[in-house]
Amino acid sequence: DQQVKQNSPSLSVQEGRISILNCDYTNSMFDYFLWYKKYPAEGPTFLISISSIKDKNEDGRFTVFLNKSAKHLSLHIVPSQPGDSAVYFCAASGTSYDKVIFGPGTSLSVIP
Amino acid sequence: DARVTQTPRHKVTEMGQEVTMRCQPILGHNTVFWYRQTMMQGLELLAYFRNRAPLDDSGMPKDRFSAEMPDATLATLKIQPSEPRDSAVYFCASGLLPNTGELFFGEGSRLTVL
Numbered sequence: 001d002q003q004v005k006q007n008s009p010s011l012s013v014q015e016g017r018i019s020i021l022n023c024d025y026t027n028s029m030f031d032y033f034l035w036y037k038k039y040p041a042e043g044p045t046f047l048i049s050i051s052s053i054k055d056k057n058e059d060g061r062f063t064v065f066l067n068k069s070a071k072h073l074s075l076h077i078v079p080s081q082p083g084d085s086a087v088y089f090c091a092a093s094g095t096s097y098d099k100v101i102f103g104p105g106t107s108l109s110v111i112p
Numbered sequence: 113d114a115r116v117t118q119t120p121r122h123k124v125t126e127m128g129q130e131v132t133m134r135c136q137p138i139l140g141h142n143t144v145f146w147y148r149q150t151m152m153q154g155l156e157l158l159a160y161f162r163n164r165a166p167l168d169d170s171g172m173p174k175d176r177f178s179a180e181m182p183d184a185t186l187a188t189l190k191i192q193p194s195e196p197r198d199s200a201v202y203f204c205a206s207g208l209l210p211n212t213g214e215l216f217f218g219e220g221s222r223l224t225v226l
Contacts, residue, residue: 006154043203043217044155047212051212087157088138093213098167099203100145100213104154 003027004092004103008028012109019077023090023108026071031094033066035075038087038105048075080110114138118204118218126226130192133221135204136141136185137189143209144187149220150159158202161187162196162209 005024013019025033036044040069049080050064050073052055055065063076077084117136125131137144145160159169159179169179176195181187191198201222205215 034213036217039220043205043219045217049212049214058225088162090212091155095210097142098162098210099157100207100209100215102147102155103156104152105142 002103004090006103007089007104008106009104010107010109012111013080013112015110016079018062019075019080019084019108019110021075021077021088021090023073023075023103023107024071025073025090027092027101028071028089029094029096030090030092031096033064034091034093034100035062035064036089036091036102037088038089044089051089052094069081077108080108082110082112084108114216115205115214116167116204116218118202118220118221121219122222122224123148124224124226125194127195128193128223130190131194131198131223131225132191133189133202133204133223135187135189135206135218137187137204139185140209141206143207145207145215146183146187147203147205149203155165155203158189173205187224194223196225199223199225 003023035047038044066073087105095101129224146158147155158171161181164181203218207215
């Protein structure tokens with residue numbers, strides 16, 4: 001039973017346009033939600049996070065939106081660049097939750 | 113520049129052989145995770161340690177997998193005997209938990225079992 005879901009295995013976007021990656025979760029105990037980025041042959045690296053008390057967090061071209069009532073979050077990348085092509089993992093954790101649980105990932109391709 | 117170090121980076125072995133993967137977490141981090149990357153499950157949690165004590169290894173096949181942390185600088189994941197279905201990339205990650213969940217990952221150990 002997956003607690004963190006990413007229903008789109010892949011996404012293709014033109015350079016300069018917006019990329020929107022989606023994530024759904026089932027466990028109400030999660031306090032923090034994170035996005036990690038992974039290039040081939042490398043380990044995942046932390047990209048951006050959001051606390052459950054917020055609905056938006058922005059860092060440069062990356063913005064994460066959280067809708068707690070829908071148990072849904074999304075990562076927006078604007079404008080998308082070819083270097084953003086990678087696998088993006090959604091993850092969830094919490095102060096009262098020991099683990100960090102990852103979704104299956106979405107492979108983003110930004111076409112020049 | 114602190115980072116998580118994993119060895120070996122690549123391992124090819126035959127079915128039935130023992131495989132040991134090693135991880136050196138970042139000094140000062142209290143939690144160490146082992147994940148396995150698969151196509152279907154993404155990053156699948158196998159086991160994790162808090163202050164070297166095992167907290168949960170329910171994600172591992174108990175009959176063949178074992179995880180240990182003999183000291184603060186070394187975590188190991190052992191597979192005995194290995195099977196072709198164990199072929200995957202295994203990641204070690206460390207962090208300070210509980211907190212926001214920000215983890216630092218190693219580069220992974222790619223295992224191929226023939």
